[in-house]
Amino acid sequence: MxxxxxxxxxxxxxxxxxxxxxxxxxxxxxxxxxxxxxxxxxxxxxxxxxxxxxxxxxxxxxxxxxxxxxxxxxxxxxxxxxxxxxxxxxxxxxxxxxxxxxxxxxxxxxxxxxxxxxxxxxxxxxxxxxxxxxxxxxxxxxxxxxxxxxxxxxxxxxxxxxxxxxxxxxxxxxxxxxxxxxxxxxxxxxxxxxxLNGPTDYRLDRIGDLATWHTPLGHEATAKVREAFFRLTDFEPEDADNVPSGELKVGESRTLHVPKMTKGVAVFSFKRLCGEARGAPDFLAIAREFHTVIIVGIPRMGPERRNEAARFVTLIDALYEHRVKLFATAAATPEDLYRAGDGSFEFERTVSRLNEMQSDEYMAMGHGTEE
The missing domain is CATH 3.40.50.300 (P-loop containing nucleotide triphosphate hydrolases)
Structure with a gap:
């Protein structure tokens, strides 16, 4: 050998x-x-x-x-x-x-x-x-x-x-x-x-040909983010049932359950992140801990989902500011996620950030804040 x-x-x-x-x-x-x-x-x-x-x-x-x-x-x-x-x-x-x-x-x-x-x-x-x-x-x-x-x-x-x-x-x-x-x-x-802190980010070689935003919701979109997960983590697809879950510490007395997490990559559903009462501390803990986050099941949102939309804005702000790489399955493009409702005008900044987060320039950035 x-x-x-x-x-x-x-x-x-x-x-x-x-x-x-x-x-x-x-x-x-x-x-x-x-x-x-x-x-x-x-x-x-x-x-x-x-x-x-x-x-x-x-x-x-x-x-x-x-x-x-x-x-x-x-x-x-x-x-x-x-x-x-x-x-x-x-x-x-x-x-x-x-x-x-x-x-x-x-x-x-x-x-x-x-x-x-x-x-x-x-x-x-x-x-x-x-x-x-x-x-x-x-x-x-x-x-x-x-x-x-x-x-x-x-x-x-x-x-x-x-x-x-x-x-x-x-x-x-x-x-x-x-x-x-x-x-x-x-x-x-x-x-x-x-x-090992050399100049080459080999992770980009693995995912360079994969889109990050997948719509509409369905088996094809799910298959794409699954592929991204396995490329990034070296986890064998046939061993998918054994991908570990974990608890992420939030503050001094609370934890957040992470359904799938390994090697700096975490997988969440939109419902778990934004459909429940969460705030900036939860999203900051995620952004600091993981270099890549996969969110599945992002729906179209209207006035009746203004709370979910507001949490989604806070989540994306945290991920963006920490240069976290985002892969997502969604019911619509960023522009069509939240067209009407409280804060829909402010949501345009989130749309801009979601589009920038798909760019080669953003994907090439290292994880973490600029400070």
Missing amino acids: TGLLARYEKLIASGELRADPDQRRAAVRLDRLQKELLAEQPGGLLSQLFSRKPERPQGVYMWGGVGRGKSMLMDLFHETLDLEGKRRAHFHAFMQDVHRMMREAREGRHGDPIPHVARTIAEDVRVLAFDEMVVNNSADAMIMSRLFTQLICERDVAVVTTSNRPPRDLYKDGLNREHFLPFIDLVQAELDVLG
Whole structure:
């Protein structure tokens, strides 16, 4: 099997990828990790030279903005690693498995469940690859430090992960974050932290030929935004039923349920966002957390839906100001969504923003406010 670096350089030479110094540095580092892992196998160079156990290979934590090639490098790492004991998982799904195993361990009276779970995982896994690590609930945060200390330091499991955030920003402002801080210290001590913030946004290559506003409502429009979701997240369409949901923190004491969310992409229905009593804090939390939002089922609105129209205006303002990419299914073009009713004149600004948000210039902007 061809190694990661050789495969990466072949993609550069063929023009499928563009040269990117940060990317290549990560490819070199991942290639070195592959060699270290293979060398310690029975019959490998290190096992031939040393009778005692060699020092465990250091894992890798790759972080950077969306579209920087992190998932592509993770794909190459996993595909080209000729090792049976490798596992690649969505981090959310992995933690769901961990919680299930902990419940089973408690029911089986195994004592402290975390060492038992770590031992069970490590029996079949030498390398854990996550794409992408995000922590958005206190239940995960409370156990991650102890679990990964067991896996990495006690069980010699190599961890490779991607994230949109540097380690210090994981679970930022989260509930009981003080219990999560040892995990950040563990990552910084045990994993090689690499930033990927090069000039090329590969996400645009994936969605460049897809329209963002789809009308009228129906199966064809739904199929288009589904395609956008799977292109952006690398989630397999046949595994659609397992796309994770989540809770988004809004302020200090409230959360917003997100029906589908992974890798910075969230899916909502118009009814959930604008048909219920919501305000600017909800929409700002969404705009700050997700680089792409998919809204399905936007209806035509008249005077009887002035409240929904007003909420929609506030939502679009928040998304626009944070340069969130919007994909939508709607009953009409932006110009025909709200022609009459309180605030219909002011709605013209929203129409203008919705049209601008479909432009190449807007799609090329990075996520976040200008400040």
